[in-house]
Amino acid sequence: MTQQPRTWHANEAELRALADGVAGPALGASVESHLMRCGACRARMNDLVDGVLLDSVWSAIRETVEAPRPSVFERLLRKFGVSAESGRLLVAVPAMRGAWLIGATAALLFAGGAALFASGFGLALFLLVAPLVPVMGVAAAYGGDADPSHELVVTTPYSAGRLLLLRTAAVLATSLPVAALVGLALPGPAWLAVAWLIPGLAFVSLSLAAAPFVGATVSSGAVAATWSAIAIAVSKIGDPMDLAGPAVQVGSLVLCAAAVTTILTHFRLFDLPRGQT
Amino acid sequence: MSSVILTGLGKRYGRAPALTGVDLRLSSGVTGLLGPNGAGKTTLLRILATALAADEGQVRVFGQNPADTAGRLAIRRRLGYLPQESGFPRGFTAFGFVDYMAILKEWSDRAARHAEVRRVVGLADLTAVATKRVHALSGGQRRRVLLAQALIGRPDLLVLDEPTTGLDPQQRARLRDILSTAGETATLVISTHQTEDVAALCERVIVLDQGRVHFDGSVEGLISSAAGRVWLATDRHPEAQHAWRIGTGRWRNVGDAPADVEVVDPTLEDAYLLLVGDRARETEKEVVA
């Protein structure tokens, strides 16, 4: 329901109903928004109620009028049990906005489609792209490249490492299910749908571990380039299925463990000002 | 007790020095940082705000060393920072952005946080546009959104890099009011190109040029350094460093006054121009020699 702007002033009965908390929602909202704009009615309201009560009414009014309406994403996050505060921290970076998620889904659907129609080459393409999607998500969630207010954020007491892990978790929570769904639709054994999972986690942690040193754009770019080169070479000289084979899985597991250890032991690096290592 | 102590501070970008041998002590009150473009003001303020690490020398803020983790965190808990430039996350409203910063500043209780956000949004005169998207605001309003977030939680150290850019005279006057109130208890450092801001606000002024401190003292002290070097005449004087025609049709000359001229009281701007101008001429002589 939309509120027509009132062209008249609030009468005494309406003000008293609002002050006593007995105004209905429609009347309340209409008088409240009028009070936001009209000093004269605010002054009359002031005479009706004592100062303390007025303060609390007034701040409740301002709370509903001024506090940001959560975005679609923030409301969705609330549904999944994410606190309003964490939600706000998440939507500040591109990784948690519609455009990025649509892009990631499109890339996966494209690779999945290729796998359906051109099985050998297409499968290789899917196995190449799927683990890189969360890596790109990390690049869209980290520091100066992704956050235009990074200079300010880094000077707050909030741990930048914690912020990054929070955002990474959100990237994984949104991109992994999509990749798994696309994978399930592919021909071949069902485990193919998740064969890229360990490589994907390894690449994410590798990008994170290197990010404090070279920045997330460079680190995730380097990871993506290296994996692409390996994947292309493997599918040229051998079987694309090797990209999901035991060598890749074990290698990824080792990489993942090493990268996670580095992140945990160097956690404070994320909070460093520029120019200090 | 000084809240900020800098000793032998140095910073270079690549091989080019941006700050050299800066020794400063700051305590509560408003300190103005003046200097031409590229003097190193922003570099100095970024180091104070723990956004940039120094290469040389010692930095102590509230006795803490920003180079170690615990010290840096302790400083950040007492800091408000207005950077010279900052972007905003897409889609955030003015209120939403300040709220976001308050969350990062550890205001986890929602009701208390929103009350604080409303307070600083009001101080920065943004209540009427609080629900507008930051990207739809004017340059001056965006500047004030950044100011609002710096004021969250009444910080003990306020570092403001060119806070008056983009503000009209009324907003400037209001900002002066806010800052002078804050300066009664907190340590405030502001950089500006506007000598009037410094004259109006600051007990203390520091002039930085080419990465070095060239003046550090009271505003009156800097003004009196120009005594006898400003005069009125019917023409531009050939020896004057700066001269301009004032409203009455006479010329205000700034430089080394010849004998028998009508010397007038210098302003802070005159003194600042002379200090920087004298420095430039000295450098020229050194280069020639």
Ligand SMILES: Nc1ncnc2c1ncn2[C@@H]1O[C@H](COP(=O)(O)OP(=O)(O)O)[C@@H](O)[C@H]1O
């Ligand atoms: N990020 C940077 N990289 C390289 N040089 C820089 C950087 N920031 C500043 N400088 C250089 O350092 C010097 C001081 O700059 P700055 O501190 O911004 O001065 P101010 O704020 O007084 O204008 C200038 O010569 C500037 O070109």
Ligand SMILES: [Mg+2]
């Ligand atoms: Mg600057």
Ligand SMILES: [Zn+2]
């Ligand atoms: Zn009215």
